[in-house]
Amino acid sequence: MQAEKELIDKIVAGDAQAFRVLVENYQRLVCHVVFRMVANEADREELCQEVFVKIYQHLKNFNFQSKLSTWIARIAYNTCINYLKKKKAPLYDDLAGTEADSPGDRAVSFIESVPGELPLPDEFAVNREIRLFLHEAISELPPQYRAILTLYHLDEMSYKEIGEIINLPEGTVKSYLFRARKLLKERMLEKYSAEELLP
Amino acid sequence: MKHLSDAELQAYLDREASISREEMEAHxxxxxxxxxxxxxxxxxxxxxxxxxxxxxxxxxxxAVAARIEKRGERKADLLELSLIVTALISGLAAVLYFFDPGAVFKNLLQQGVAGISGLMRGIPLLQGSSLHILLFTAAILALVGILDKMIFQFRQR
Structure with missing residues (x-):
């Protein structure tokens, strides 16, 4: 906490190197939120940059009432929500909702991002296929659910912290997380047998 | 046999299980x-x-650093532009206050470009008062100096 305060003081005083340290410390968190919420690859990195520009502009107003990571994730989340509103993507539909981009496009783009073109042993091929299927199923969830899943599983945030970020009560976060995971599990079981799912 | 619910399975993996691990594993x-x-x-x-x-x-x-720098420059440019516009408007207002534009225009029309002296007839407030001119010039110069310093400091930051 003290180290973060010193870092923020330096940034506010105009230390560019200190800001670079902050970017390096939090780019993973921002990347998780933006990449999970925004399907369009061309816009993702620019949105991440925009998030850090906003952080830089408003850092002097940060009053340590929450954790810095929570504050940064909230800026990332709100930036994505504004972007999706501009793109007229559905934000708060139920779990059967669809996304603006076709799932096929997303699957192809994700395949391209998975390293390794050499033939893989069967087990790895199945693992890879399940991973792609899961990635596609997650990307079909409404953005709010995707953000909750990411913040909980990838960034290991608590229900309380997630609630602060997306402005929902703790109980609602817990319930959304449960529903999203149950739905994803059901989709997996519709497609794969239990044997295939065993590691 | 009663199956484990989704809530129980998720809680088990989240390490928030309400039933004991042994009981779960036996089931x-x-x-x-x-x-x-x-x-x-x-x-x-x-x-x-x-x-x-x-x-x-x-x-x-x-890339983030470059974007912030670019944004800062754009802000400085906007500030500079707004200061120039303000200075122009103030200058114009001062001219309108000290000159009688109608009289100046009439004199110019009557005497042609050669009648520059006609200009002076349209400046009743300045005529015979060089102190006014000096004070006005000094104020403008001081204002320009202060604005220049402000812009320089902003750009440096």
Whole structure:
């Protein structure tokens, strides 16, 4: 906490190197939120940059009432929500909702991002296929659910912290997380047998 | 046999289980249905931790720094432009206050360009008062100096 305060003081005083340290410390968190919420690859990195520009502009107003990571994730989340509103993507539909981009496009783009073109042993091929299927199923969830899943599983945030970020009560976060995971599990079981799912 | 609920399975993997681990494992040992549900959940939890494809370019921090710098320059340009516009408006207002534009224009029309002296006839407030001119010039110069210093400091920051 003290180290973060010193870092923020330096940034506010105009230390560019200190800001670079902050970017390096939090780019993973921002990347998780933006990449999970925004399907369009061309816009993702620019949105991440925009998030850090906003952080830089408003850092002097940060009053340590929450954790810095929570504050940064909230800026990332709100930036994505504004972007999706501009793109007229559905934000708060139920779990059967669809996304603006076709799932096929997303699957192809994700395949391209998975390293390794050499033939893989069967087990790895199945693992890879399940991973792609899961990635596609997650990307079909409404953005709010995707953000909750990411913040909980990838960034290991608590229900309380997630609630602060997306402005929902703790109980609602817990319930959304449960529903999203149950739905994803059901989709997996519709497609794969239990044997295939065993590691 | 009563199956484990989704809530119980998720709680088990979240380490928030309401029933004991031993009780859970005994049930899983005996129940294929719950075992397949748990296998699916385990896969899902593993997949949710997968960061493949979540990658920013290597020069991301540089790009952010460049963007902030560019934004700062644009802000400085806007400030400079607004100060120039303000100075022009103030200058115009001062001219309108000290000159009688109607009289100046009339004199110019009557005497032609050669009648520059006609200009002076349209400046009743300044005529015979060089102190006014000096004070006005000094104020303008001081204002320009202060604005220039402000812009320089802003750009430096």
């Amino acid at each position: 899983l040992h005996a129940c294929a249905h719950c075992r397949s549900n748990l296998a699916a959940y385990r896969r899902l939890y593993g997949g949710l931790k997968d960061e493949t494809g979540f990658l920013l370019s290597a020069n991301f921090a540089d």
